[in-house]
Amino acid sequence: MIVSHSEPLARATVDLAMQMAQGERPEVRIAAGADGGFGTDAAAIAAAIDELADLEGVLVMTDLGSAALSTDLALDLRESTQPVRISDGPLVEGTTAAFVRAATGGTLDEVAAEAANALAAKRREEEPSTPAPEPAPEPAAAEASAEATLVNPLGVHSRPAAALARTAGGYDARIRIRNVTADRGPVNGASLVGLLSLAAAKDHVLRIDAQGPDAATAVEELRKLIADGLGEA
Template sequence: MIGLVIVSHSPRLAEAAVELALQMVHGSVPAIRVAAGVGGGFGTDAAAVAAAIDEVGGPDGVLVITDLGSAVLSAGLALELTESSTEVIVSGGPFVEGITAGLVLAATGAPLAEVAREVSSALDAKVAQLEPLPGPALPASAAGPDPHSADEVLINPEGLHARPAAMFVQAVGGFDAVVDVTNLTTGTGPVTAKSLIGLLSLGAKQGHRIRLDGQGPDAATAVGALRSLLADGFGEGTPARG
């Protein structure tokens, strides 16, 4: 797995953002370090960032996520101070949303470049929710031979919110398959099931019908795993009937 380094002016802000993101991950967690504050106060320290990169650096690389603009400057300087030869990408994605999306995808073993792209687009779902019309869907995977498809209705009370979306990403990450998800009720999508942000952009609520389209050697198994999550309501139950 890749490593993640969180650079913030505030230790409390960084720790809270990481704590929130960890609620979305079940199972193995990527190595993650916080480099925040200076001398017990606010600020960023390039040497601390470099040390954090060296701690989590490995063959899969390190993604650095920052809060304010000067944190980016510290991260850039840190690249000149690191002793590790690991590949490092400093993301320009949003802080809280980026940490959550990046940690969820990194936990599946996704490569550095793919996680960096996910973090960079981490505001897309929020922007789509605020616009009168859905924004452009994230690009779906190219159609392949022998697709495996299914239509299911969301039964859990809150629909496809952050926690179920994270479960989708983690379930698909264990298979040699690509699964696209479309909200048939709203006509939104398709998006890849490996993208937390893409799934949230579907705006899928209880009662909405969604379509799963899978390609790849494990497509049938992957689609089956997602259907099981849907049938179980992601463990969240359904409203009591009066």
């Protein structure tokens, strides 16, 4: 859910995130502007949250501190009882990362962690500080690995990273991806933020490791996806 002082800003943010989360798209609501202008309305926010009462949880992204305060008030006004998290992540980057993770079946905790850590992709010299929690693999889980060379002229920027994350999130396997050339990672294959933090450029070699029932299939599909240009060839 997007809470913003500006409706055009909120809609543009959602439009960008939807471009990255192609295919299965999460439910989204916008509560933006007040009385046809700028501002936030706690009652409108509460009503929007109540529209999502049937979901397992709601992550709220805000643009300014006062939007977060209005959301706090809205939580006292709402009638629904589903878990609601107010993210302190950046609006645009956090919303985009959250959409991609939600589209791959991420839990509320995983989606919230992606949003909170979204700026890590801009810090080129360090790994994400709070990676999304991952379930431990089964002790006897099947394993598979492969390497592929990036052919994308601009490397793994937002759109190919989203394609990689969506594909990785569709398998019953714990997938980790490492930039062998730059010695970065490994990161969660279903994490847009993690993949961007690899700083993977053209001709870099990515290593894919997977554990779980779908390990072999997932690794082969991801290897082919990378070799084919992540949808940009």
